[in-house]
Amino acid sequence: MKIWSSLLKIDRRIIYLAVAISVLVPLIFPFSIPTNVMPPTQVLFNAVDNIDPDNQAMLISVDYDPQTMPELQPMLKALLRHAFARRLPVLVMSWPVQGLGLGKKGLDEVTAEFNRLAQTAEDSIIYGRDYVFLGWPPYWLAAVLRMGSDIGQAFPADYYKNRTSALELMKRIKNYNDIGLIISIAGSAAPQSWITYVNTRFGVRVGAGSTAVSAPDFYPFLNTGQMTGMMAGLKGASEYEHLVHTRYKTTGEMAAIRGMSSQSIAHLAILVLVVIGNIGYFVTRRKQ
Amino acid sequence: MKRKIPLIIVLVLGITMMIQFFIPHKFSKDIYMNILDWIAIIGAFAFILGLGSIIRHHIDKIRRKKEHWPYSWVTLIAIVMTAIIGLGGGMEGKGPLPVSFPIVTSAGARVISYSIQTIYENIMAPLGATMFALLAFFMASAAYRAFRARTMEATLLLVAAFIVMVGVVPLGHFISPRLPYLAQCIMDVPNTASKRGILFGVGLGVAATSLKIMLGIERNWLGGGK
Numbered sequence: 001m002k003i004w005s006s007l008l009k010i011d012r013r014i015i016y017l018a019v020a021i022s023v024l025v026p027l028i029f030p031f032s033i034p035t036n037v038m039p040p041t042q043v044l045f046n047a048v049d050n051i052d053p054d055n056q057a058m059l060i061s062v063d064y065d066p067q068t069m070p071e072l073q074p075m076l077k078a079l080l081r082h083a084f085a086r087r088l089p090v091l092v093m094s095w096p097v098q099g100l101g102l103g104k105k106g107l108d109e110v111t112a113e114f115n116r117l118a119q120t121a122e123d124s125i126i127y128g129r130d131y132v133f134l135g136w137p138p139y140w141l142a143a144v145l146r147m148g149s150d151i152g153q154a155f156p157a158d159y160y161k162n163r164t165s166a167l168e169l170m171k172r173i174k175n176y177n178d179i180g181l182i183i184s185i186a187g188s189a190a191p192q193s194w195i196t197y198v199n200t201r202f203g204v205r206v207g208a209g210s211t212a213v214s215a216p217d218f219y220p221f222l223n224t225g226q227m228t229g230m231m232a233g234l235k236g237a238s239e240y241e242h243l244v245h246t247r248y249k250t251t252g253e254m255a256a257i258r259g260m261s262s263q264s265i266a267h268l269a270i271l272v273l274v275v276i277g278n279i280g281y282f283v284t285r286r287k288q
Numbered sequence: 289m290k291r292k293i294p295l296i297i298v299l300v301l302g303i304t305m306m307i308q309f310f311i312p313h314k315f316s317k318d319i320y321m322n323i324l325d326w327i328a329i330i331g332a333f334a335f336i337l338g339l340g341s342i343i344r345h346h347i348d349k350i351r352r353k354k355e356h357w358p359y360s361w362v363t364l365i366a367i368v369m370t371a372i373i374g375l376g377g378g379m380e381g382k383g384p385l386p387v388s389f390p391i392v393t394s395a396g397a398r399v400i401s402y403s404i405q406t407i408y409e410n411i412m413a414p415l416g417a418t419m420f421a422l423l424a425f426f427m428a429s430a431a432y433r434a435f436r437a438r439t440m441e442a443t444l445l446l447v448a449a450f451i452v453m454v455g456v457v458p459l460g461h462f463i464s465p466r467l468p469y470l471a472q473c474i475m476d477v478p479n480t481a482s483k484r485g486i487l488f489g490v491g492l493g494v495a496a497t498s499l500k501i502m503l504g505i506e507r508n509w510l511g512g513g514k
Contacts, residue, residue: 010432012429015425015428015429016425016429018428019424019425019428023424033458033459033461034458034461034462035458036458036461036468038468039472066412066413066414066415066416066417067416067417067420069413069416070417070420070421098412101404101405101408101409101412101413102413104405105405105409137328138328138332138335139327139328139330139331139332141327142324142325142327145324146321146324146328149317149321159379160379160380161379212456215475216475216479216483217483219475219476219479219480219483220480220483220487223476223480232456233456235456235457235458238458260457260458263457264457264458264459265459266424267453267456267459268454268459269428270428270432271450273431273432274431274432274435274446274449274450276432277432277433277435278435278446281436281438282437
C-alpha cells in the first residue's frame with residue numbers, strides 16, 4: 001500500500017532531476033531520429049519556394065525575444081538559409097525591440113555561412129542587394145499599415161542608419177505588392193495581428209513560426225487559409241531545417257534537429273511520470 | 289472639461305477612422321497617412337513616459353526601503369549602463385564611445401568588446417532563455433500531478449495530451465507513423481473548433497468594448513478618480 005501511495009507523491013525535486021537528465025543526456029550523447037514533415041511546415045516551405053525572386057521579396061518579422069529564442073531562432077536561420085539558397089530577397093524587421101539583437105545575430109550567422117563558400121560577389125550574400133534589416137518601428141501598428149503604401153516611409157532608415165530608399169533592393173521593393181510572403185516568428189499572438197491588419201487589409205499571405213505552446217492558437221487560421229503554413233515549436237523548426245537541407249544541401253548548424261533527441265526523451269519522461277501517477281492513483285483507489 | 293475633451297476626441301476620431309476605411313478618395317487616404325504619423329509619434333513619446341515612470345518607481349522603492357529594494361539598484365544601474373553604451377557606442381560599436389579594445393595575452397591578440405550587441409548576446413539572451421527553460425520543470429511537475437484519470441473529462445484530456453505529446457516529436461513517428469497524424473487531427477478538429485468559438489467571443493467582445501469606449505460608456509481608460 002505504501003509503495004502505491006508513494007507513486008502519488010513523488011517529490012518534485014526527483015521530477016526536476018528526471019527532466020534534467022532526460023534533457024541533458026541526449027544533448028551530450030545525441031542520437032538521430034528520422035524527421036517526419038507535418039503538413040503545416042510543408043505548406044510554409046512550398047510557399048517560400050514558390051515566391052518569384054525576380055519580382056517579390058519575403059518579409060520575416062522577428063516577433064520574439066530571448067525567452068523563446070532556443071525554440072524560435074532555428075526557425076529564423078532555416079528561413080534565411082532557404083531564402084539565400086534561392087537568392088530570394090529578404091526583408092527583416094522586429095516587433096518587440098528585444099528581437100533586434102536576435103534578428104541581427106541570425107542574419108550575421110547565416111550570411112557568414114553563405115559568404116564563406118562564395119567565390120565571387122555574385123555568389124555572396126550582400127547587404128542592401130540581397131537582404132535589408134529594417135529594424136524596429138516605435139509603434140508597430142502604424143508602421144505595418146504604412147508599409148501598405150510605402151515601406152520606405154514606415155522605415156525611413158534601416159537598422160544600420162542607412163537611408164532605406166537608397167538601398168538597391170528597396171528600389172524595387174516598394175510596398176506589400178512586392179512582398180510574396182510575410183512570416184511572423186513569435187512566441188505570442190503576433191502572427192494573428194499580422195493576419196488581422198495585413199492579410200485581411202492588403203491581401204498579403206502570412207505564415208508563422210510559433211512556440212509549441214502557442215501553436216494551437218493558430219490552427220483556426222490555417223484551417224481557413226488565412227495563414228499560409230506554420231512551423232510549430234522546435235519540431236516544426238527541425239522539419240524546416242530538414243526540408244531546406246534536403247533540397248538545397250545548405251551548410252551550417254541545424255540546432256533544431258540536434259535538439260529533437262533531447263525533446264523526444266523529455267516528452268517520454270513526462271509521459272512516464274504521468275503513467276506512474278495514474279498507476280498509483282488507480283491501485284490506491286481500488287484498495288480503498 | 290478635463291474628461292469631456294478626451295471623450296469628444298475619441299468619439300470624433302473613432303467615427304472618422306471607421307468612415308475613412310470605406311472611402312478610397314485621396315483626401316481620405318491623406319488623413320489616414322497623417323493619423324498613422326501621429327500614432328507613431330505618440331508611440332515614441334510613450335517610451336519616454338515609460339522610462340520616466342520606471343525610474344521614478346525604483347527611486348521611490350529605494351528611498352522608502354520597500355521589499356526587495358536592493359534589486360531596484362540593479363534595474364537602475366542596468367538602465368544607465370545600457371543607455372550609455374547604446375547611445376555612446378552605437379548599434380554597431382561605431383559611435384563616439386569606444387566599446388572594443390584590442391588586448392594582447394599569452395594566448396595571442398584578441399579584441400574585448402562591450403558593445404550593445406555583445407551585452408545583449410551574453411547577458412540578456414542567456415538570462416531570458418534560462419527563465420523560459422525553467423518552464424519545462426514546472427510543466428513536468430504540473431503534468432504529473434494534474435493528469436489523473438479521475439473523471440471521464442479528465443480521462444479524455446489525458447488521452448488527448450498523451451497522443452499529442454508523443455505525436456509531435458519524431459519519437460511518435462518512430463513508434464507508429466500514424467501517431468503524428470492522429471496528433472495533427474486532434475489539433476485540426478477539436479482544438480480548432482474550441483479555439484474558433486473563443487475567437488468569435490473575443491472578436492465580439494473587442495467590438496462591443498470599442499463601441500463602449502467611443503460612446504463614452506466605458507471610461508476606465510481615462511484613469512481613476514472622479
